[in-house]
Amino acid sequence: xxxxxxxxxxxxxxxxxxxxxxxxxxxxxxxxxxxxxxxxxxxxxxxxxxxxxxxxxxxxxxxxxxxxxxxxxxxxxxxxxxxxxxxxxxxxxxxxxxxxxxxxxxxxxxxxxxxxxxxxxxxxxxxxxxxxxxxxxxxxxxxxxxxxxxxxxxxxxxxxxxxxxxxxxxxxxxxxxxxxxxxxxxxxxxxxxxxxxxxxxxxxxxxxxxxxxxxxxxxxxxxxxxxxxxxxxxxxxxxxxxxxxxxxxxxxxxxxxxxxxxxxxxxxxxxxxxxxxxxxxxxxxxxxxxxxxxxxxxxxxxxxxxxxxxxxxxxxxxxxxxxxxxxxxxxxxxxxxxxxxxxxxxxxxxxxxxxxxxxxxxxxxxxxxxxxxxxxxxxxxxxxxxxxxxxxxxxxxxxxxxxxxxxxxxxxxxxxxxxxxxxxxxxxxxxxxxxxxxxxxxxxxxxxxxxxxxxxxxxxxxxxxxxxxxxxxxxxxxxxxxxxxxxxxxxxxxxxxxxxxxxxxxxxxxxxxxxxxxxxxxxxxxxxxxxxxxxxxxxxxxxxxxxxxxxxxxxxxxxxxxxxxxxxxxxxxxxxxxxxxxxxxxxxxxxxxxxxxxxxxxxxxxxxxxxxxxxxxxxxxxxxxxxxxxxxxxxxxxxxxxxxxxxxxxxxxxxxxxxxxxxxxxxxxxxxxxxxxxxxxxxxxxxxxxxxxxxxxxxxxxxxxxxxxxxxxxxxxxxxxxxxxxxxxxxxxxxxxxxxxxxxxxxxxxxxxxxxxxxxxxxx
Numbered sequence: 091x092x093x094x095x096x097x098x099x100x101x102x103x104x105x106x107x108x109x110x111x112x113x114x115x116x117x118x119x120x121x122x123x124x125x126x127x128x129x130x131x132x133x134x135x136x137x138x139x140x141x142x143x144x145x146x147x148x149x150x151x152x153x154x155x156x157x158x159x160x161x162x163x164x165x166x167x168x169x170x171x172x173x174x175x176x177x178x179x180x181x182x183x184x185x186x187x188x189x190x191x192x193x194x195x196x197x198x199x200x201x202x203x204x205x206x207x208x209x210x211x212x213x214x215x216x217x218x219x220x221x222x223x224x225x226x227x228x229x230x231x232x233x234x235x236x237x238x239x240x241x242x243x244x245x246x247x248x249x250x251x252x253x254x255x256x257x258x259x260x261x262x263x264x265x266x267x268x269x270x271x272x273x274x275x276x277x278x279x280x281x282x283x284x285x286x287x288x289x290x291x292x293x294x295x296x297x298x299x300x301x302x303x304x305x306x307x308x309x310x311x312x313x314x315x316x317x318x319x320x321x322x323x324x325x326x327x328x329x330x331x332x333x334x335x336x337x338x339x340x341x342x343x344x345x346x347x348x349x350x351x352x353x354x355x356x357x358x359x360x361x362x363x364x365x366x367x368x369x370x371x372x373x374x375x376x377x378x379x380x381x382x383x384x385x386x387x388x389x390x391x392x393x394x395x396x397x398x399x400x401x402x403x404x405x406x407x408x409x410x411x412x413x414x415x416x417x418x419x420x421x422x423x424x425x426x427x428x429x430x431x432x433x434x435x436x437x438x439x440x441x442x443x444x445x446x447x448x449x450x451x452x453x454x455x456x457x458x459x460x461x462x463x464x465x466x467x468x469x470x471x472x473x474x475x476x477x478x479x480x481x482x483x484x485x486x487x488x489x490x491x492x493x494x495x496x497x498x499x500x501x502x503x504x505x506x507x508x509x510x511x512x513x514x515x516x517x518x519x520x521x522x523x524x525x526x527x528x529x530x531x532x533x534x535x536x537x538x539x540x541x542x543x544x545x546x547x548x549x550x551x552x553x554x555x556x557x558x559x560x561x562x563x564x565x566x567x568x569x570x571x572x573x574x575x576x577x578x579x580x581x582x583x584x585x586x587x588x589x590x591x592x593x594x595x596x597x598x599x600x601x602x603x604x605x606x607x608x609x610x611x612x613x614x615x616x617x618x619x620x621x622x623x624x625x626x627x628x629x630x631x632x633x634x635x636x637x638x639x640x641x642x643x644x645x646x647x648x649x650x651x652x653x654x655x656x657x658x659x660x661x662x663x664x665x666x667x668x669x670x671x672x673x674x675x676x677x678x679x680x681x682x683x684x685x686x687x688x689x690x691x692x693x694x695x696x697x698x699x700x701x702x703x704x705x706x707x708x709x710x711x712x713x714x715x716x717x718x719x720x721x722x723x724x725x726x727x728x729x730x731x732x733x734x735x736x737x738x739x740x741x742x743x744x745x746x747x748x749x750x751x752x753x754x755x756x757x758x759x760x761x762x763x764x765x766x767x768x769x770x771x772x773x774x775x776x777x778x779x780x781x782x783x784x785x786x787x788x789x790x791x792x793x794x795x796x797x798x799x800x801x802x803x804x805x806x807x808x809x810x811x812x813x814x815x816x817x818x819x820x821x822x823x824x825x826x827x828x829x830x831x832x833x834x835x836x837x838x839x840x841x842x843x844x845x846x847x848x849x850x851x852x853x854x
Contacts, residue, residue, distance in 0.1 A: 111183045158223040166230035175201035193414035194512035226251040231288040248420040254292035256409035263440035267468040272369040276301040285352035286311035308342040355379035360390040373397045404466040419485030423495035435488035479509040519679040527838040535627040537641035540567040547830035549577040562623045598629040628657035638817035638837035664813040671808030681782040686809040693737035702812040716782040717760035718753025817841040
């Protein structure tokens with residue numbers, strides 16, 4: 091993607107459909123006059139009086155306890171420098187968004203128009219009663235040190251400058267693990283720090299807290315090595331001044347064990363790496379371009395342990411591993427500050443988490459067979475679901491033990507369950523799909539590429555590395571649209587009506603005819619059908635000229651399904667093809683089946699649909715907990731519509747006793763865990779969080795998923811085709827660009843899985 095195109099897309103993203111990235115929504119009923127009377131006058135007076143009696147009641151009656159302010163003056167914004175408070179607002183809104191999606195913390199960004207330290211501090215102190223915590227952001231050094239120090243001293247809520255401490259915490263965890271792998275002791279290693287800003291100072295202080303010795307540390311700023319004999323050093327730089335008589339980074343790197351880069355791109359060359367000690371640990375964290383390129387570093391030293399700030403290489407030092415979960419733990423015990431004990435607890439928890447067995451959904455998200463603790467895995471991945479219930483408890487316990495917690499936690503198992511409930515309210519499944527598809531992008535046919543939205547989806551899939559598009563449609567139209575949207579990549583275009591495709595079209599027609607000549611198909615008809623893009627695209631997949639296909643944007647589902655079924659057909663041992671939709675909801679992803687094909691399945695067919703849906707959930711890294719839905723509960727109706735669901739459950743219990751599935755059950759009982767536990771404690775679903783719904787017929791499934799999608803503004807992924815012989819997926823009529831991109835990722839992952847299964851069979 092060109093810089094100009096990226097610029098325009100970023101501007102549109104932030105401006106449409108409404109400006110900004112965050113908004114405030116009510117959490118209480120407000121429909122009736124009674125509701126409004128409780129929310130405001132006269133009812134609101136009662137909590138006001140309770141808080142007046144005891145200020146701590148503000149946590150009981152308001153949102154303060156889950157509200158963090160992201161505050162800046164815009165003096166050190168990303169790599170943009172001093173761009174001012176207004177220009178920093180998109181970054182601060184982004185930080186607020188990350189707080190919400192990773193730790194369910196509500197956050198408001200505040201940009202202050204002052205560079206005066208005293209005014210900044212006084213302003214934050216004045217507004218502090220509103221918030222449960224303060225996240226300082228993008229404030230230049232050395233002012234950042236003074237602002238944070240004084241606010242921590244003068245406020246009774248958690249305050250943290252993430253630019254300093256976030257990188258410090260994540261990199262310290264990575265460093266502890268890298269030292270263990272290389273069998274080196276932190277008290278003995280020689281450390282070079284490139285950079286002397288807020289992050290570098292905080293990182294070095296934290297490393298010292300874990301045992302690094304000052305005499306073994308060399309810090310370098312833009313003027314060279316910071317030495318004790320240099321004049322006009324700030325107190326922070328003087329803290330790390332070296333007695334060694336060296337002046338340059340090149341000299342400092344000789345025999346160094348560890349390099350920490352928090353400076354600028356390309357300041358380290360291969361010769362410097364070669365001069366380091368054995369098993370060098372190199373954290374090149376300048377963004378977007380590190381101090382030395384990852385590929386250059388690992389090709390220079392085979393014994394290196396390398397980390398960067400980038401997501402496209404192993405060992406990403408990403409602040410999102412830290413600040414959401416640190417504030418989560420601090421808020422949950424109502425800590426008065428974030429102290430060294432809490433930061434060190436976060437470091438240890440991150441380091442320990444890396445050494446544990448990695449959940450399958452993380453392996454799936456990153457396309458790994460098995461992530462294991464080692465040189466390419468010294469820090470958890472941002473998608474790791476264990477972060478939410480591993481880091482906050484460690485921070486909370488440290489707050490309690492260090493005496494800064496006003497509301498100590500007593501039931502840690504209950505607290506973990508609460509944290510797990512917070513983890514289901516974002517689009518992790520979408521991020522996982524895209525990330526996994528990128529690992530091994532496949533050739534995907536876009537059968538309606540002469541429609542603007544379809545071509546946009548193909549462009550995004552290509553530019554994001556999700557897929558290798560093959561564009562079917564009118565060649566002239568596609569070329570005009572490509573020019574319009576600046577899709578200038580050299581992508582295969584096939585027009586099934588022009589002479590360029592005639593040889594391939596004829597070849598496909600003969601093969602298609604041979605497959606179906608005893609089912610009433612003539613050769614003439616086969617040749618005619620190969621001019622239709624859905625037949626042609628399906629044949630590309632069937633013959634291995636493409637790995638998958640998506641279609642259906644502009645045509646009725648049944649119209650597209652017919653050629654797909656005729657060309658691709660069912661997989662072996664599959665009796666019925668079916669579909670499942672994934673909806674992202676506040677409780678997490680929900681799998682709904684069958685949403686598009688089987689009008690009134692039998693009990694046996696329902697059981698098959700449930701098994702295929704369970705396989706899809708497992709493929710995407712989720713343990714299926716399945717409710718077989720009906721209008722009745724566990725035999726309360728003897729009508730055939732209800733009994734077939736019970737029969738299907740019986741089949742599943744007999745054939746798949748380990749599958750967590752039960753019914754017949756009404757949807758409210760399936761989704762309300764308390765209601766289910768109280769009324770039907772005998773159910774296999776009791777005490778579990780249902781994430782998969784199997785509907786008794788097509789109308790109930792289709793109506794329900796579309797209602798949920800539109801009423802809750804949920805993202806829908808699907809319908810995902812189950813049971814076909816190849817990776818072909820049919821879109822809903824008029825699918826959005828985002829929905830098509832997501833389905834492209836599904837088609838890629840489907841093709842990846844088929845390739846793995848084929849490879850496994852060949853290796854048996």
